[in-house]
Amino acid sequence: MTALFACIGIIILFAEGALVVTAVAPRTLSRAARLALGYPTGALGNAMMMAGLHIAGLPVTAGTLLIAHGALMLIAFPLAWRWKLAPQERMKEAVPRWLKAACGTVIAVPLIAGSLSAMLLPTHEWDAFTNWTMRAQQIHEAHAIVFEEAAKPQYPVLVHGTQLAATIGGPWSDTAANAATLLLTLTSLLGLGLLLRDTRGAKTALITLSALLAIPLVAVHVRQGLADIHVVEYGLLAAACLAASSDGNRRWLALGAIFTAAAAWTKLDGLYVVLAPWCALLLLRKFRMEAIAAVVLAAPWPIIVLMRGLPLSPHGASFGFHPEGVGVALCAVFLEGSFGVHAWAMLLVGGTLIAADKRVWKEPLLQWGMLSLLVVLATYLGTADIERLTTMTAFGRTMLLPMAMLTVGLLLAAKDRWEKI
Amino acid sequence: MRRIWSIGGLAALVVLGLCWWSLRPVPGEIRMAAMPTTTQLDALLRKTFPDAPYDALAETHKNVDVEHGFTHVRMRYRSAGPSLAVVVPASVVNDRYAFNTLHRLAVVLPAAADATVMLPVLDSQGWSGGTRQAVVWLYGPRNSMPQFVDVSAEDSGVLSGLRQILVPESWTIASVNFLYGYKAMGVSLALLIGIAMVLVAAWLSRRTTMLVAACTAALAGIAVYDARFAIDLVRGTATDIAAWHTGKTLGEYGDLLHIGEDLTNGKYGSIATCGNADAPIRYAIFPQPLVAPGSADVIVLPTAWTMQGGVLCGDTTLAAEITKTYPEGGGLATPVPPPAR
Numbered sequence A: 001m002t003a004l005f006a007c008i009g010i011i012i013l014f015a016e017g018a019l020v021v022t023a024v025a026p027r028t029l030s031r032a033a034r035l036a037l038g039y040p041t042g043a044l045g046n047a048m049m050m051a052g053l054h055i056a057g058l059p060v061t062a063g064t065l066l067i068a069h070g071a072l073m074l075i076a077f078p079l080a081w082r083w084k085l086a087p088q089e090r091m092k093e094a095v096p097r098w099l100k101a102a103c104g105t106v107i108a109v110p111l112i113a114g115s116l117s118a119m120l121l122p123t124h125e126w127d128a129f130t131n132w133t134m135r136a137q138q139i140h141e142a143h144a145i146v147f148e149e150a151a152k153p154q155y156p157v158l159v160h161g162t163q164l165a166a167t168i169g170g171p172w173s174d175t176a177a178n179a180a181t182l183l184l185t186l187t188s189l190l191g192l193g194l195l196l197r198d199t200r201g202a203k204t205a206l207i208t209l210s211a212l213l214a215i216p217l218v219a220v221h222v223r224q225g226l227a228d229i230h231v232v233e234y235g236l237l238a239a240a241c242l243a244a245s246s247d248g249n250r251r252w253l254a255l256g257a258i259f260t261a262a263a264a265w266t267k268l269d270g271l272y273v274v275l276a277p278w279c280a281l282l283l284l285r286k287f288r289m290e291a292i293a294a295v296v297l298a299a300p301w302p303i304i305v306l307m308r309g310l311p312l313s314p315h316g317a318s319f320g321f322h323p324e325g326v327g328v329a330l331c332a333v334f335l336e337g338s339f340g341v342h343a344w345a346m347l348l349v350g351g352t353l354i355a356a357d358k359r360v361w362k363e364p365l366l367q368w369g370m371l372s373l374l375v376v377l378a379t380y381l382g383t384a385d386i387e388r389l390t391t392m393t394a395f396g397r398t399m400l401l402p403m404a405m406l407t408v409g410l411l412l413a414a415k416d417r418w419e420k421i
Numbered sequence B: 001m002r003r004i005w006s007i008g009g010l011a012a013l014v015v016l017g018l019c020w021w022s023l024r025p026v027p028g029e030i031r032m033a034a035m036p037t038t039t040q041l042d043a044l045l046r047k048t049f050p051d052a053p054y055d056a057l058a059e060t061h062k063n064v065d066v067e068h069g070f071t072h073v074r075m076r077y078r079s080a081g082p083s084l085a086v087v088v089p090a091s092v093v094n095d096r097y098a099f100n101t102l103h104r105l106a107v108v109l110p111a112a113a114d115a116t117v118m119l120p121v122l123d124s125q126g127w128s129g130g131t132r133q134a135v136v137w138l139y140g141p142r143n144s145m146p147q148f149v150d151v152s153a154e155d156s157g158v159l160s161g162l163r164q165i166l167v168p169e170s171w172t173i174a175s176v177n178f179l180y181g182y183k184a185m186g187v188s189l190a191l192l193i194g195i196a197m198v199l200v201a202a203w204l205s206r207r208t209t210m211l212v213a214a215c216t217a218a219l220a221g222i223a224v225y226d227a228r229f230a231i232d233l234v235r236g237t238a239t240d241i242a243a244w245h246t247g248k249t250l251g252e253y254g255d256l257l258h259i260g261e262d263l264t265n266g267k268y269g270s271i272a273t274c275g276n277a278d279a280p281i282r283y284a285i286f287p288q289p290l291v292a293p294g295s296a297d298v299i300v301l302p303t304a305w306t307m308q309g310g311v312l313c314g315d316t317t318l319a320a321e322i323t324k325t326y327p328e329g330g331g332l333a334t335p336v337p338p339p340a341r
Helices: A002-024 A031-055 A062-082 A097-120 A126-130 A133-142 A158-167 A174-200 A202-213 A216-221 A228-247 A251-266 A269-284 A288-298 A300-307 A324-334 A342-356 A358-362 A364-382 A386-390 A400-416 B002-022 B038-048 B158-166 B189-204 B210-247 B256-265 B278-285
Strands: B057-065 B072-079 B083-093 B096-098 B105-109 B112-120 B133-141 B147-154 B271-273 B298-301 B310-313 B316-318 B320-325 B331-335
Touching: A002 A031, A002 A062, A002 A158, A002 A174, A002 A251, A031 A062, A031 A158, A031 A174, A031 A228, A031 A251, A031 A300, A097 A174, A097 A202, A097 A216, A097 B210, A126 A133, A126 B278, A133 A158, A133 A174, A133 B278, A158 A174, A158 A251, A174 A202, A174 A228, A202 A216, A202 A400, A202 B210, A216 A228, A216 A400, A216 B210, A228 A251, A228 A269, A228 A364, A228 A400, A251 A269, A251 A288, A251 A300, A269 A288, A269 A364, A269 A400, A288 A300, A324 A342, A324 A364, A324 A386, A324 B189, A342 A358, A342 A400, A342 B189, A342 B210, A358 A364, A364 A386, A364 A400, B002 B158, B038 B083, B038 B105, B057 B147, B072 B083, B072 B133, B083 B112, B105 B112, B133 B147, B189 B210, B256 B278, B256 B298, B271 B278, B298 B310, B298 B320, B310 B320
Parallel strands: B271 B298
Antiparallel strands: B057 B133, B072 B112, B072 B147, B083 B096, B083 B105, B083 B133, B298 B331, B310 B316, B320 B331
């Protein structure tokens, strides 16, 4: 029965999210991509519904969530139905067999290892026992978003809600909860790959996904337990939509706004490394509506937190430059194993691009990557969080998004200039 | 083109030959395991000395400090029974020996009247070609302590540091905040591959455009590093899954998650924890709350040490007796009421 309820919850998120994506996204987005992106989108809707039930003073139960999801699907269905898929004139790109095999291996190894780990091992991340899976279990038991009993009550609830969707129909199941977040990773990465295939071609999609999953710390985090990987997933989805909007279709930005908000609903870091750069980049390009849309979608949770008198960060803030952290940060990025040789690869490719074409600085993903990098470095070198850098308790995880963003940004910029430089 | 392949093939043969040469065992060398967390060290102590109370164990240590870099510590020792040897590369900071406990290596040594072993310090994540200090500990029963006869530094040559590439990437199961990376001869492998990428890009740029050369070299470098890491990712995952499904142990948690399962499946009354067991146990038994050890029906011990007066609970002694032990040293205890006056 537990498996049955988990499947029902997951299918609802898929269906609802796919309807929303179909209603919002450009018609050129393939059916496969809409379905894959449905689950990550449905997870955002689920989190917002939980917050809505909390504000309305209603219990968070299978019944109330079912009604809320049903209502959203009723609204989304006619909007989605209007936009039939356009005949697909997708670029036909022959991918050499050796490239498929090589990229396929690089992609498959961490995904299979991570999936087996997530499904065959019990929850084992310490922060999952305190901030993530534990709080989802508390919500499951209390039928309400818990604050007083939670270790970090200001943490947003997208991850908790996703785990709840798979477990709320029956008794708490550790396996079902982990399966739910594993599916979030798998569908997000699949959706990213399909989105890149639809907009940039199959070769670019394969190479980009391979480069992403070749970041060692990303590969390890596919094992689930922490929320950092989901911030990266949503950030990259938003960035891919931003890159795709270069074709002039603003619906990409509407879709990107959803993923941007989802990052903010996943972890508070999402406010600073995803939402803030998104708004800055869109306002620079005079796309005010989509920037406002992301803020409106993301705002409810910070408002709830502030109204409860909680800070927006569980870490204290005192400011001052800590030069001793510079060496540690450089070692972590260039010499240690969290990011492998990606930093060196970025210097090589980025240096080549910039030397040949200064306009590469205008690439939105590179700007986003640099902005998020600056935010992370400023946080660790300029506040009391320096301790979490020198003890390496969080710096590596927080750097995942800037490194992933710069990796993808450089690959897309290189693709556009291939053989011209 | 044929000349390129010949030169490349020759270079590969030379590198492989050097690697093979670096892997040759040093006479007397023993294999040591990484012991990054105190919990793991505690569990190994418990398994090595299963019948000894905690306060019946002691340790002795020696510092190694030489003018030149070294790869091994030659240790001559004597011990009436098994002993636990731990070594860690160190440095001298403000006249004190400083080291990172995450870089410890450990091995259980057999009893010996007079034996010499070579402890491979170069297998530690903290070793580099410039390591000139190390600290060595011997653990054993207080009443028959193992003894150092002689400790000295040995250098098997800088090329033996090539085998550092084989030191597995490791991460603690409880939290993956960063990865150490790989080294060769004490130098970061990421740096070595990074330099190689630039050289390959420069060489390729004579045959194609700059960007194609840079991207090809970059992706090739990423593929090489990823190939090395993938071995450890697969091996680590397989080890964790096998450990859980055959022995119900997991990384530095040891028996803790198994104990959590047992507590949810049995009827144990009120539950308390000692040491750093609270978060996983609280998750396992939820919604039942944890209570203070003094008022619990059963107490979870990450490592079940007996002490004079009871059991070791964190940094204190608790009046309790161990009622159940687990294979990795964990256990359950029940409080013992104070004796009637």
